Amino acid sequence: MLAYRTRIVLLTLSLCGLQLFAPAGAQWEHRYAKLSDFGHHVYLEQHELPILAHGPTDPAPAPDGKTLAFAAQGWLWLLDLRTSTATQLTNGPEVDSRPRWSPDGKQLAFVRDSGSDTSIVVLTLSDGDERVINTPTIELDPEFSADGQRLFYASGVGDKLSLWQRHLASGVDTQLTDLRQVERNARRLPSGNGVLYLHGSGAHRVLRARDLVAGTDEIVHSETLTYHLTADTHPSKSLIVYSAPIDNAYHLWTMDLDDPRVKHRLTNGDRFALTPAFSADGESIYYVEANAQRQFQLKRIATYGGRSQTIEISEWARKDATGTVALSVSDAAEEPITARVSLTRADGHPVASPFDATFFDSQTGRHYFYVERGATMTLPVGRYTAVIAHGPMAPVVTQQFRVRADRKTELDAVLEPLWNANAAGYVSADHHVHLNGDGHHRATHVDALRAMAGEDLDMLAPMSWNRWQRRIDEPLVGRQTEKDGRLVRQGQEVRSHFHGHIGLLGVKQPFVPWFFGPNNPTLGNPDLTNGDVLDYADKTGAFPTYVHPIVIDTDPFDALDNNPMPPELVTDGVLAKRMGIEMVCAWTSPLGNAHAWYRLLNIGQPIAAMSGTDAWVDFHRTPALGTGRTYARVSGDVTAESV
Numbered sequence: 001m002l003a004y005r006t007r008i009v010l011l012t013l014s015l016c017g018l019q020l021f022a023p024a025g026a027q028w029e030h031r032y033a034k035l036s037d038f039g040h041h042v043y044l045e046q047h048e049l050p051i052l053a054h055g056p057t058d059p060a061p062a063p064d065g066k067t068l069a070f071a072a073q074g075w076l077w078l079l080d081l082r083t084s085t086a087t088q089l090t091n092g093p094e095v096d097s098r099p100r101w102s103p104d105g106k107q108l109a110f111v112r113d114s115g116s117d118t119s120i121v122v123l124t125l126s127d128g129d130e131r132v133i134n135t136p137t138i139e140l141d142p143e144f145s146a147d148g149q150r151l152f153y154a155s156g157v158g159d160k161l162s163l164w165q166r167h168l169a170s171g172v173d174t175q176l177t178d179l180r181q182v183e184r185n186a187r188r189l190p191s192g193n194g195v196l197y198l199h200g201s202g203a204h205r206v207l208r209a210r211d212l213v214a215g216t217d218e219i220v221h222s223e224t225l226t227y228h229l230t231a232d233t234h235p236s237k238s239l240i241v242y243s244a245p246i247d248n249a250y251h252l253w254t255m256d257l258d259d260p261r262v263k264h265r266l267t268n269g270d271r272f273a274l275t276p277a278f279s280a281d282g283e284s285i286y287y288v289e290a291n292a293q294r295q296f297q298l299k300r301i302a303t304y305g306g307r308s309q310t311i312e313i314s315e316w317a318r319k320d321a322t323g324t325v326a327l328s329v330s331d332a333a334e335e336p337i338t339a340r341v342s343l344t345r346a347d348g349h350p351v352a353s354p355f356d357a358t359f360f361d362s363q364t365g366r367h368y369f370y371v372e373r374g375a376t377m378t379l380p381v382g383r384y385t386a387v388i389a390h391g392p393m394a395p396v397v398t399q400q401f402r403v404r405a406d407r408k409t410e411l412d413a414v415l416e417p418l419w420n421a422n423a424a425g426y427v428s429a430d431h432h433v434h435l436n437g438d439g440h441h442r443a444t445h446v447d448a449l450r451a452m453a454g455e456d457l458d459m460l461a462p463m464s465w466n467r468w469q470r471r472i473d474e475p476l477v478g479r480q481t482e483k484d485g486r487l488v489r490q491g492q493e494v495r496s497h498f499h500g501h502i503g504l505l506g507v508k509q510p511f512v513p514w515f516f517g518p519n520n521p522t523l524g525n526p527d528l529t530n531g532d533v534l535d536y537a538d539k540t541g542a543f544p545t546y547v548h549p550i551v552i553d554t555d556p557f558d559a560l561d562n563n564p565m566p567p568e569l570v571t572d573g574v575l576a577k578r579m580g581i582e583m584v585c586a587w588t589s590p591l592g593n594a595h596a597w598y599r600l601l602n603i604g605q606p607i608a609a610m611s612g613t614d615a616w617v618d619f620h621r622t623p624a625l626g627t628g629r630t631y632a633r634v635s636g637d638v639t640a641e642s643v
Contacts, residue, residue, distance in 0.1 A: 028586045028623065031116050031362045033137035036159035037181050040587065045362060047200075047227040048140065048161070048182055049118065050097040050111050051440050051620040052360065052367050054352040055296035056086075056313070057288050058098045058275055063105040065280040070298065071097035073352050076110060076123075077316075079298075084314040089123070091319045093347035096121070102144045109142035109151060115348075115365045120153050122168070133166060141184045146192030152176070154184035163197055163210075176210065177217070187233045187240075189257075196220070196233050196240060196257075203467055205229045207242060209257065220260045225467045227438040232277045232285075234303075241266075241276045241285050241303075247471055248436055252276050252287060254303065266305050272442055278303070286311070294357040294441040320380035321405035328374035329388065332416035336373035338453035339390045339415060340624065342366040346383040354378075356450070357441045360621045368624075370454040379403045386411060391428075391456025391626065393417040417456070426631045429459035432503055432547050432582060432612020433625055435473050435490070437465070439618030445481035445488045448617050448625065452486050457626035459486070461505050462617065463493035466514035468523065478508040493547065496520070499530045500546055500566025503582070503612075507542040530568045534576050545580035545610050546572070550592035557595065565596060573600045573607055584611035584628040 030041040038044050051057065056070040056077070068079045070086075074095040077086040089108070090096045099110040108123045112132075119134035120142045133139055137156030144151055151166045163176040163183045177183045182200035189196060194211040199219075205226040210217040223229050223244050231242035238257040243250050252266040252273045266285070267273050276287040283303055288296045298311040329339040343351035344366075352358040353369035354377060360367050366387065381403050388397045394417040401411050421428055435443050452460055464473035476490040492504045496517035504511060516528040537544040549566050550556050556564035573579060573596070581600075583593045600607045613627040 029363065031365065033117065033156055035137070035156050035161060035181075042362075042587070044161070044182070046616075046619050046621045047438075048184060049138070049621065050095065050113050050140075052095050052097075052350060052352050052358050053296050053440075053620075054354045054358065055288075055290075056298045057296050059277050059286040059288060059298060060099045060101055060108075061277055061279045061286055062101055063103060063280050068286065068298075069099040069101065069108055071099065071110075074349055076108065079311075079313065081311075084312055085317055086313045086315070087317040088319045089125075093345070093349045095350065098141060100143050103146060103148045107144075107148075109144065109153075111140055111142070120151070122151065131168075141186060143186045143188055143195065146188055152186040152188070152195055154182075154186070163195070176212075185230050187231060190234055190236055190238060196231060198229055198231070200227075200229075207231055207240070220257060221255060225438065225470055228274050230275050234278050234282045235280060236282060239282075239303075241278065243274050243276055243287070245438070245470060248442060248473065250274060252285065252301065264305065266301055267308065273299070274440075290357075290441045293355060294443075294447070295354070296441075318380060320382070322378050322380055323403040323405055323407045323409065324376055324378050325384075325401065325403055325409045325411055326374065326376045327371060327386070327411045327413070329371055329390075329413050329415065331390075332414060334414075337390060337415065338370055338372045338450060339388050339413065340368050340454045341371045342368040342387040343377075343379075344385050344387075345380070346385075351377070351379060351384075357443075357447070358620070359624070361624065362621055363623070370450050372450065372453070376408075381405050386413070388413045388415065390415040390454065391417070392629075393419050393421065393456065421456075421631055422458070426633050427458040428456070428626065428629045428631050429461070429611075430457060430613050430615075430626045430629050431461045431505060431545065431580075431610050432493075432585065432628075433460060433462050433615045433617065434465060434493075435462040435476065435616075436618045437472065437616040439616050439622075440620045441618055443617035445476075445479070445490075446483075448488050449481065449483045449486055451617065451625045452488070453484070455624055455626040457486070457629060460488045460625060461491050461503075461612075462488065463491045463503055464510065465493045465495060467495065468515070468521070471514070474510065477510045491542075494530075494533050496528075496530065499568050500549055502530055502533045503545040503547045503580075504533070504537055505543040505545065507537070507540065509540070511536045530566070530572055531575070534572055534579065538577055543578065543580065543608075544576070545582055545608070547582045547610075547612060548585040548588040548614060549581060550596060551588050553589045553591045555595040556592055557599070564592070569596065573605060574603070576605075578606070578608075580608040580610040582612055583609045584630075585614050586623050586628055587614060 056072045058071045060069040076089040076096045079086045095113040099108045112119050112121045118138045120139045122131040140154040142153045155164045161182045165174045180201045185198040186195040193213045199206050203225045205223045206219045207221040209220050241254050250272045254264045256262045273287050276285050290296050299308050301308040331337050350367035358369050383402050386399045394415045397413045464477050479490045481488045492507050492510045494502045495515045497519040498517035534544050552564050581597050584590050611628045611630045613623050615623045
């Protein structure tokens with residue numbers, strides 16, 4: 001493996017996304033208002049907030065059965081189900097999503113995301129009037145009451161994401177729930193007396209039914225580690241549909257609210273079906289699913305099962321005329337390269353990729369995607385800014401351009417690194433990421449290699465992981481994929497929260513159990529130690545690393561009463577034949593980890609200094625691969641074998 005066969009000479013941390021470097025002690029910072037009951041606010045921002053995608057998301061069938069609202073390209077659209085024409089409804093600088101209809105079909109309520117805050121907007125379709133519900137913290141997931149007089153929504157007022165109810169005529173708000181962490185995705189019950197909603201706390205995700213007349217609130221369905229557990233209620237029957245996983249797949253299920261023990265899986269095979277919504281007559285369910293290019297497509301399936309159908313959009317009726325921009329990206333030798341690209345309209349509205357996944361860098365607030373060699377895109381007319389990057393060593397290129405109606409704009413970007421690491425005999429590696437982690441679009445090694453090329457990263461070690469009943473990317477453990485001298489090598493993360501997480505690099509068969517320790521349910525033997533994992537690594541030739549071990553910036557040995565580091569880190573570091581410590585990670589301090597590393601070095605232990613981003617290739621909101629990376633000198637020419 002790279003990290004322990006070569007001498008570590010340089011660690012770099014770039015937590016500023018499209019900027020070059022962050023200060024040495026920098027860590028990931030929350031962008032949206034922080035809630036008090038989230039230890040890691042990144043989970044709230046990654047899992048609960050809306051996303052930007054080029055294709056349709058968040059389908060909302062209208063009460064008249066003739067049209068369907070959805071989000072795409074950061075705006076709301078109205079699809080005529082007879083003509084397949086999508087008409088643009090909003091056109092502002094923010095990102096609009098998650099629409100829901102009033103019972104009379106005259107209004108749409110939706111989420112508006114500024115990039116640092118979210119609010120609820122109630123749009124009157126006849127005149128375009130907008131009423132806004134906004135506080136200093138986030139608001140999510142509106143839903144009209146059965147009589148249309150009230151609006152249910154989630155808000156972080158009070159430092160917790162709870163359900164609230166607004167009386168639209170008077171503007172009076174009433175808090176409905178006060179549970180830990182997340183209550184959102186309210187859907188009115190067919191009886192009209194209450195709501196079905198999502199409650200997420202830690203790894204537990206449940207659907208709850210709250211009867212506002214009887215005053216009851218009960219769990220009707222439970223899952224674990226299910227971040228896309230979104231649901232909808234039938235317009236007249238005691239029936240719900242929800243999206244829930246089997247390992248890496250997500251399927252649609254229906255359930256009888258009068259007998260929650262009865263469930264029916266609608267979708268088959270290797271699916272990733274998200275955000276289901278009943279049609280007005282309750283006979284169909286609309287949902288979205290990403291294709292191989294990670295572009296969302298609108299789907300429909302009968303409520304009682306059958307073959308799903310893709311709903312094609314034949315025409316996009318935009319508010320503005322369009323033109324095209326042809327972007328080419330090359331290095332100083334005029335050779336085409338892959339780069340990270342961020343495009344924004346003059347008013348700040350971001351552009352989503354029509355050919356790959358779109359991501360959000362929560363440190364700079366930029367949406368971005370990867371362009372291989374070049375790309376041609378159709379955009380609304382106007383002035384735009386392009387910010388283009390290629391790893392931490394190349395200065396960022398910023399260009400202004402204008403899109404004109406029915407014309408083609410040429411945009412050429414040349415990125416030249418200040419230091420060519422490979423030419424100097426160095427390779428770069430990110431030893432801690434995850435390919436899939438319940439994000440919004442599933443990822444493969446090919447997707448990872450594209451991002452690596454855009455970030456000028458040579459080696460990536462995504463870790464398969466498991467929590468209780470799910471084995472994320474288990475079939476990939478031990479697999480290697482190489483392209484153009486870049487290497488992806490699939491490892492494993494063993495997750496004992498009490499003992500500390502251990503990353504295994506070069507592992508061929510996963511260590512089992514994947515989790516243990518007193519902070520996990522007793523689903524087997526809870527009495528293992530990380531020493532067992534290190535012994536397994538020694539016997540199988542894998543390399544173990546303590547990942548994100550120490551959070552604080554100061555010497556952890558000066559604060560032992562507060563348990564600042566995993567309890568086995570010192571003993572394993574002293575006794576292990578070989579081991580790494582993740583010095584640099586997006587969530588922890590390189591300073592606190594350096595204190596422990598130097599103490600082990602000072603007693604003669606050859607502990608490898610590792611670094612990793614702990615990013616997810618499948619998430620919309622996540623640091624870019626290689627944000628935390630190691631540069632190491634190799635002997636001889638830089639090749640895939642040396643990587």
